[in-house]
Amino acid sequence: MAVPSPTADKSALRAEGLRRRRDYAASLTPELRDTLERRLAEVVLPHLIHAGIVGAYHPLRDEISPLPLLSLLDPGQRVGFPWFAERDSRFLWREGPATEASPWGVLQPAAEAEALAPHVVLVPLVLADRCGTRIGHGKGHYDRALAHLRESGGPVFTVGLAWDAQVSDAPLPAEPWDMKLDAIATPKEWISCG
Template sequence: MAVPSPTTTKSELRTEGLRRRRDFARSLDHPTRFSLEQALAGLVLPHLIGARVIAAYHPLQDEISPMPILAGLRQGQRAGFPWFADRDAIFLWREGPAREPSPWGVLQPAPESEALAPDVVLVPIVLADRRGVRIGHGKGHYDRALSHLRQSGHPVITIGLCWPDQLVDGPLPAEPWDARLDAVATPNEWVQCA
């Protein structure tokens, strides 16, 4: 995607990003999708070597899956997933697996699973730019959860995961409360964000 127009709203960009994600994902046959998600894991895993706790997400139908990354974690590394007490709560990360429906219908860990403070968070993307500005689904869940984690003094690295069509060249609009990504990864590119 080229540089967004300065007059394009975040809502319009979100709609465009969701369309791009849907169209790209649905154009893939199963073996190609599997191969691309394996390539993503190959790019991301070397950046997780020193992490103890890696937070991921249970992917929606068209989102690129972090599951091959989790399958490649080293012995002793732990995986967490978002856990919502209710629709208005700031989510926590709890140890996986994610098997129960959340208030949003996405799978999450059981409420008795251990709460984790991740060292690295793998973040789903609707759109992102090369500066680390991310547009998500518009509810602010990741912005609030990451802010809460960082305010507790816990250092965390954020890596956005997306299909190539979701990474834009030009700057996306950002609000002061938007949590910037430290890096963005697609199946064929690692972008270290400034």
């Protein structure tokens, strides 16, 4: 995928990435979208076999969905979703199901659901490069939550989930606080970023 020059600011890259993601998702028939999301599940599932706790997300309208993948996990594997106390707070992962509206309008677990420390986190994105640099929506929610999870001492493996059109061959700019992805998965490929 061609993106603006690496020297372009992240706001311009984010805007272009959001447009590309939106246009790509809008171009898919419901059947093709379902096929691609099931293919993503096949690409990622082998990498989750030993994950006792998986951090996931409820997708926004044009984000690729991890939900078909979650339906294939073993019954003993637990799934946590982001839970926000307030719009700008650092989120926690709480055990699903996600049934209540978050301050952002996306479904999240109930406040009483158990807080979890995922071993693997499935991360939504706007753009990512093949080295694991990720551009998200610009609020820093995942960077703060992942930094906290890693500072708490447990190992965590991050996998960015994306449509193929969201992966840049050109390097993307990164800030010192940006948390790099360990891998990126699309319906076509698994990209190790280590």
